[in-house]
Amino acid sequence: MRGAVIYAPGDVRVEERENPRIAHPSDAIIRLSATCVCGSDLWDFRGINPVHQPTPMGHEYVGIVEEVGEDVKNVKIGDFVVGSFFASDNTCDICRAGYQTSCIHREFVGAGGAQAELLRVPLADGTLVATPAIPDAELIPSFMAASDVLGTGWFGAVAAQAGPGKTVAVVGDGAVGLLAVLAAQQLGAERIIAMSRHASRQKLALEFGATDIVTERGDEGVAKIKELTDGLGAHSVIEAVGTQESMMQAIRSTRAGGHVGYVGVAHDVSLPGEEMFYSHVHLHGGPAPVRQFLPELIQLIWDRTIEPGKVFDLEVALEDIAEGYQAMDERRAIKALVRL
């Protein structure tokens, strides 16, 4: 099969790789209908995460079940399925509490490299969710989004307790931040402030339900949020970047007693204990347990209630996926889709 492999920062190649095989009775093999490039892939592409050896890339996937291990019962050959970047048994105490990305048996699905034609998914019964039937092609981008960025933005909004009567602010205008806007809107938030200085992203934020746009950043961004909220700060703030600056912007934009939901993968972040203490904010986040939300998200997409696939503003062939990385790195594209 063909698949993307990173060799060094900036050097992503599509090459012939060995087809994955069933390794455990709980595995499934998926023939991908689409894959895509994640903002977190850019940490490797930019050399911020070290690349020690050629490494298969990608952890977002939708596709048709091609083969299942003998223990697999919940999905069958021919199903169109969506799964998350962490495989989970969906039965342990941690999964049942809704934290499948911390499942006691979790495995990183991306280890096999989802930017490829085929993918082995461990713990298929607890990881994959089938759509009601094979979806129309136009729905593929939205299901693709559900595999990670929609579920991640959704978790951010849930962790920030976005809901009726709440003013929600979103720090970060990447795909996750934009879909956190959509999630906040679906969860019934009264007011949604998107923090963005890019015209195309502002436009999408407004389409997804943002009521206000704030272009300022850092301390000025915080001051602007305070100004819009009677000096108190937002009830709910979603952090979707993962830097020290964005975390502090999120925490300082939140009112006392409010909630920060942080889903940007934290890089070199250190939270000052005394400021946290006196801030009175609730802090929750981490790798989104997308599996928890998949049944609901799949239904919303199937019913055409939401169209998260709009975050894909670039489509490339698998052979040209490096261009997808490049465009996202240069912020020419929000998110790059590959149909297979």
Added chain:
Amino acid sequence: MRGAVIYAPGDVRVEERENPRIAHPSDAIIRLSATCVCGSDLWDFRGINPVHQPTPMGHEYVGIVEEVGEDVKNVKIGDFVVGSFFASDNTCDICRAGYQTSCIHREFVGAGGAQAELLRVPLADGTLVATPAIPDAELIPSFMAASDVLGTGWFGAVAAQAGPGKTVAVVGDGAVGLLAVLAAQQLGAERIIAMSRHASRQKLALEFGATDIVTERGDEGVAKIKELTDGLGAHSVIEAVGTQESMMQAIRSTRAGGHVGYVGVAHDVSLPGEEMFYSHVHLHGGPAPVRQFLPELIQLIWDRTIEPGKVFDLEVALEDIAEGYQAMDERRAIKALVRL
């Protein structure tokens, strides 16, 4: 009046001070029935917080209303009242959300020094809660505890979402940690693990409802909590110390999706973002909004359902309050009471 003043680390003196007076129409003057020494007073006594000038000490108080400003309506002269260390209007959006210690009009009551015979309490209507009648002398220590350490331990337990079906661990065996055990028990926790290596504190923890005692600390303490919880960690962990070590012990003792309630005043604490991210814990805490809980706590004490006053294992005269500091500093006493 007589009142305690700190001059330098280790140097607390009781001296003649000017009687407080009504300064604003919303003030009340209280004649204290009791006061006490707080664990947080020790930060000054130990020289960890700098002492720049002679400073009146104490922020915990119960007593009889002696005088009220013309706007005060909720308490009257002769009432026995309990209040918290921060005065609050109890009407702003932040107060109504239950965060009176972040009230937009908050004032530190302790600025006047509650280790004294008289105290001015600002925003009396939003700060003070009267008991149903003048309490018996034997109830005074418990009402005294409600002013801070009980309310703080209670907030820690609420922030950690202690409740039915939950395994709760408590880091810190000072008065706050011990009363967090009591709070967890009252909130219906199934199992309560007190982390303590002091026999007298272990005994009180068991009286307050602890089901298990863990004597190990740091990584060994975390390993022991994991061992007691099927390798997962506790659902709810209350942090009642405020150091880097105790915060990390609390976070690492909590299962994915679990809750850390932190009420130890953070000193030189820095939380590693990446570890927080992957921990999947909820983090909430800060200066306890004791006012939120006072009506309920006063009733529980009045009805003799709880006896938080047991944390006072030393009683000294106001003139000898320095001995209370000394005994707590050396951990000879859990908490020192002064009756007036």
